[in-house]
Amino acid sequence: MLDCHTHTELSPDSKAKLPDMCRAAKEKGLHALAVTDHIELCRWYPQDYYKARPRNEEDFYHYAARFERSMEQNLLAKETADGFVFMNGIEMGEPDADFALAERLYRDERLDLTIASLHELPGRLDFYFLDYAKEDIPALLGDYFAELLKIAEHDCYDVLGHITYPLRYIEGTAGIPVDMGGYRDRIAAIFKTVIGKGKGIELNTSGYRQSYGKPFPDRELLCLYKDLGGSILTLGSDAHAPEDVGSGITQGLALAKACGFDRVCCYLRHEPQFITI
Ligand SMILES: [Zn+2]
Numbered sequence: 001m002l003d004c005h006t007h008t009e010l011s012p013d014s015k016a017k018l019p020d021m022c023r024a025a026k027e028k029g030l031h032a033l034a035v036t037d038h039i040e041l042c043r044w045y046p047q048d049y050y051k052a053r054p055r056n057e058e059d060f061y062h063y064a065a066r067f068e069r070s071m072e073q074n075l076l077a078k079e080t081a082d083g084f085v086f087m088n089g090i091e092m093g094e095p096d097a098d099f100a101l102a103e104r105l106y107r108d109e110r111l112d113l114t115i116a117s118l119h120e121l122p123g124r125l126d127f128y129f130l131d132y133a134k135e136d137i138p139a140l141l142g143d144y145f146a147e148l149l150k151i152a153e154h155d156c157y158d159v160l161g162h163i164t165y166p167l168r169y170i171e172g173t174a175g176i177p178v179d180m181g182g183y184r185d186r187i188a189a190i191f192k193t194v195i196g197k198g199k200g201i202e203l204n205t206s207g208y209r210q211s212y213g214k215p216f217p218d219r220e221l222l223c224l225y226k227d228l229g230g231s232i233l234t235l236g237s238d239a240h241a242p243e244d245v246g247s248g249i250t251q252g253l254a255l256a257k258a259c260g261f262d263r264v265c266c267y268l269r270h271e272p273q274f275i276t277i
């Protein structure tokens with residue numbers, strides 16, 4: 001059991017205290033826990049820099065300061081972790097906003113694991129906030145995968161986070177079915193890039209406990225990744241509260257096995273540590 005994707009109160013959408021997340025990991029018998037608070041590169045600098053106003057209640061700025069607080073908090077937890085391996089991670093959102101910054105941040109020696117995630121397209125709101133009755137969904141998904149390919153090509157991550165994230169809201173919340181067949185080639189290109197660079201993807205199990213009902217990516221795409229030669233896979237619950245630590249990981253491990261994986265990874269100083277399943 002391992003959980004490579006969790007958040008604390010340093011993320012705008014979580015109120016969880018770090019000691020409570022660690023306690024939950026220990027109680028649930030996790031072998032390894034990564035705390036990966038949101039570090040959004042499109043809002044890295046203070047608000048004045050962007051001459052912008054917050055667009056909603058989760059629109060925080062100056063992630064540079066949050067990053068330092070997160071490193072301080074996580075390194076202390078890493079030193080005192082008892083009974084499990086603690087990984088100091090970040091969920092780097094929107095690395096495409098500033099690839100030079102993304103690559104510099106990735107090389108920060110304090111980090112064990114960097115998950116690169118795309119939550120919003122350039123100049124748009126997080127997929128969470130979009131009104132899908134009014135959106136051109138094929139165009140939106142086309143842009144999402146094109147942007148994800150750009151991210152995959154840069155040295156700013158260990159694993160790509162929750163691939164197919166927009167489906168959480170398009171299919172899960174709005175209930176609009178999407179035929180993913182048309183995106184298969186684009187997704188295959190992303191996987192080939194990731195594999196060629198010696199990097200990995202995560203199986204994000206949050207969808208199991210949400211209306212979407214499936215992980216990100218789903219079985220078909222996870223098997224495609226494996227068939228293309230993908231071997232580096234992390235599993236993460238994306239827990240924002242202690243009760244969700246480790247949630248869906250057992251199901252995720254079973255799915256990984258069904259797709260042919262015989263091992264999964266955690267990370268120390270950006271080096272994958274393989275665990276047989
Ligand atoms: Zn995310």
Ligand SMILES: [Zn+2]
Binds near residue numbers: 005007091238
């Ligand atoms: Zn997350």
